[in-house]
Structures are given as C-alpha cells and as structure tokens.
Amino acid sequence: MADSDRSAAADGPRAVERPREGQGDGRGPSPAGPGAAPGFGGTERRTHPAGSFAPRRQRGPLYAALDLGTNNCRLLIARPHEQGFRVVDGFTRIVRLGEGLSTTGQLSQAAMDRTMEALRLCRNKLREHEPARMRLIATEACRSASNGVEFIARVERELGLALEIVDRQTEASLAVTGCADLIEAESAGALMFDIGGGSSELAWLDFRGGRPRRQGRMASSIRSWQSLPVGVVSIAEKFGGVDVTPDSFEAMVAFVSGHLRQFRGREKLRQMIAEHPVHLIGTSGTVTTLAGLHLGLERYERQKVDGLWMRREEIDATMSALLGMSFERRVAHSCIGRDRADLVLPGCAIFEAIRREWPTERVRVADRGLREGILVSLIDADRAERTGTSSRWGR
Numbered sequence: 001m002a003d004s005d006r007s008a009a010a011d012g013p014r015a016v017e018r019p020r021e022g023q024g025d026g027r028g029p030s031p032a033g034p035g036a037a038p039g040f041g042g043t044e045r046r047t048h049p050a051g052s053f054a055p056r057r058q059r060g061p062l063y064a065a066l067d068l069g070t071n072n073c074r075l076l077i078a079r080p081h082e083q084g085f086r087v088v089d090g091f092t093r094i095v096r097l098g099e100g101l102s103t104t105g106q107l108s109q110a111a112m113d114r115t116m117e118a119l120r121l122c123r124n125k126l127r128e129h130e131p132a133r134m135r136l137i138a139t140e141a142c143r144s145a146s147n148g149v150e151f152i153a154r155v156e157r158e159l160g161l162a163l164e165i166v167d168r169q170t171e172a173s174l175a176v177t178g179c180a181d182l183i184e185a186e187s188a189g190a191l192m193f194d195i196g197g198g199s200s201e202l203a204w205l206d207f208r209g210g211r212p213r214r215q216g217r218m219a220s221s222i223r224s225w226q227s228l229p230v231g232v233v234s235i236a237e238k239f240g241g242v243d244v245t246p247d248s249f250e251a252m253v254a255f256v257s258g259h260l261r262q263f264r265g266r267e268k269l270r271q272m273i274a275e276h277p278v279h280l281i282g283t284s285g286t287v288t289t290l291a292g293l294h295l296g297l298e299r300y301e302r303q304k305v306d307g308l309w310m311r312r313e314e315i316d317a318t319m320s321a322l323l324g325m326s327f328e329r330r331v332a333h334s335c336i337g338r339d340r341a342d343l344v345l346p347g348c349a350i351f352e353a354i355r356r357e358w359p360t361e362r363v364r365v366a367d368r369g370l371r372e373g374i375l376v377s378l379i380d381a382d383r384a385e386r387t388g389t390s391s392r393w394g395r
Helices: 109-129 140-144 148-159 168-182 215-221 232-239 246-260 266-275 285-295 312-323 327-332 344-357 370-387
Strands: 063-068 072-081 084-094 133-138 189-195 200-206 222-228 278-282 309-311 362-365
Touching: 063 109, 063 370, 072 109, 072 370, 084 109, 084 370, 109 148, 133 140, 133 370, 140 148, 168 189, 168 200, 168 215, 168 222, 168 370, 189 285, 189 344, 200 215, 215 222, 215 370, 222 246, 232 246, 232 344, 246 344, 278 344, 285 309, 285 312, 285 344, 285 362, 309 312, 312 344
Parallel strands: 063 133, 189 278, 278 362
Antiparallel strands: 063 072, 072 084, 189 200, 200 222, 309 362
C-alpha cells in the first residue's frame, strides 16, 4: 500500500522510529475475533490460541499485523495503549512481488525469492516479540497471480508463516479502519482511497445516518466501494514510469478514469460533495510523497505528513513540479528515491483521476493503512470480548 512508513499509533504515541517504506498498493468488515487470525503454521505451528508463540505477559499483550502487497512487505507489532496502540517494532521492505505480473499472470521466481527473504526477517521479529494475536495478510499480487496460492503454501512450508489472501472488500474495510480517526469530525462523509501496487481501493463513507463511536466499527459506514484493477506497478508497466510526458500522464489518467465510471453511486457521491462537507482521505505512498514534496522536507518525516491537510491548489502545484522532474531528479530526491522514482507519477495519475471525478477542496494525508486497521480490529475484538460487548453495539 503506501510509500511512507504508516506506523500510526492510533491515539497513542509511537514507540519507535523506523525508516520510510516504499510506494505500495483494500469492503465490509472482516472477522477478527479470537482465533480468526492465521499465524504460524506448517512445520513450526504451535498450539497457542493465536496460532503463534506463547504470549508475553509483562506490560500487556502484543499484537502483530503483516501486509504483503504487490510492492511492499510490511510488519507492525504494537501494544494497546489507552484507546489506541503504541508501536513496539516494525519492518518494511520494497520487494516488488508483483513485478511483471500484469504481463505474465504469474509471480516471477526472482520476485518470490526477494519476498521470501523479507518474510524471513518478519518471521524472526515475530519470534522475538511473541505476539499474543496476529493477522498476516496478502493482497492483490497473491490474489491475482496464477501461482499465488502456491507461493503462500511455500511461505508456510519454509517459514511457518500462514498468510491469508484477503478479498478486495476485506482490504478496503481494513484500510478504512486504519485511517478512521483522521476523518474530520464535522464531515458528513469521506472518500478514502488507497493506491496500491496492483490494485487501488476506494470506499465512500456516509455518516448522515449516524457515525460509529468506535474506530473499529468505522467500516460499517461504507456506502459504496470499488477495487480498481490498477496500481502504481501495473500502470508503470503499461505506460512506463521513467520518462513521463504530459501526454503520457494524461493517457494514464484517462485509463484510470474509465474504471472510475463503474463506481456504484458515482453521481450520488458527487451530489453529496456539492451539498455537504466531504473530504478525500488518501492512504498511499503517492499521497505521502506529494505531502513530503509540498512541505519541502529534506528527508521524509512521518510526524509532519500523517494527518496533513492539502488544499486543491497545493496538490496541483506539487503534481506539476513532480511532472517537471526528470527521472534522475526523482531518484535523487530524498522523499522519492530510486525504488519509487518510476512509480510515483503513475500513482499521481491514479490520484488525479480520483480528484477529477470527485473534486473536493481538501485532501487529508494518511501515513497509515492496512496494518493499522488489522491491529485496531484485533485489539477492538479482544476488548469487546473482555467486556462482553457485542460488536453490533459499536455504533
């Protein structure tokens, strides 16, 4: 999913600072009740409630979330703190698991090997911290590749990690949950978008009938959602991401716009934006990169980006400046770098298509996403179980 290190601690402060992530790649609630989250399996399966290692008891339980996307492999380990959580450890690596997938329909051997090395490091961190509960998910690359299930089986066989390939509706729901506390309190609704590597998710949240009180229940307000079969990697492979001209950029935008016409409630959302306070909220590396460029950061700083509001004219100016950069300048820029230099403009084209379809005055930048959504869901489910509160009372 995102370019930046989306390690938001919900309502709690971060406990660690970690390097920035690479650009990455989520509709209805997904079950996150006790025992629902796959964990360690295969040759290393342990018989503990979380399908994991024996949980540490000191200072409260630990929770873990792993998101394996088309472009990135990310892990977050956290401990509940007040109404949110505090990050204990994390890991991120650009693996480009979906490299070439749009043309071959398969995960390549090189991409799988790169990803196995990243997952091995994640496995080691999970062994070290021994979380009480965890959920390990794989998204678009493993969903769409003809050998995706085979690769997941290899991961469990060789590393003992049981990854769950989630559907697109679940992915969107988790992304909404992870970003929920950045939605403006006075808003009647919001359009959340997550620009990924192989797909991009949109979720229209409508609060006119009431707004959930708990962050973990925010996905219940999704009125409509869509998973676009386009992401930064697939767009870059189709149109090119190195030498991007204004004409090729417009071709990318037009291609994405064609998919957006299929959004259920497209016109009703436009009407709501015209009549009520509604804003966009973007959780993706594209948006966080634009925010870093807008702020003029010499190096990416998550605390300055997460939650930032950008106005329409600021986004216009930043996109224009980025489109004017050569590939070499993008590589040299500390907020972009070599790993993202060929992906950031394809991501901007997806963002631009969304902005043109549903223009709002402001966009809120979210340096958080699926992992945070998983953690909130797991912690929320455990709290509800301890208090005997049914999740249906969460509104």
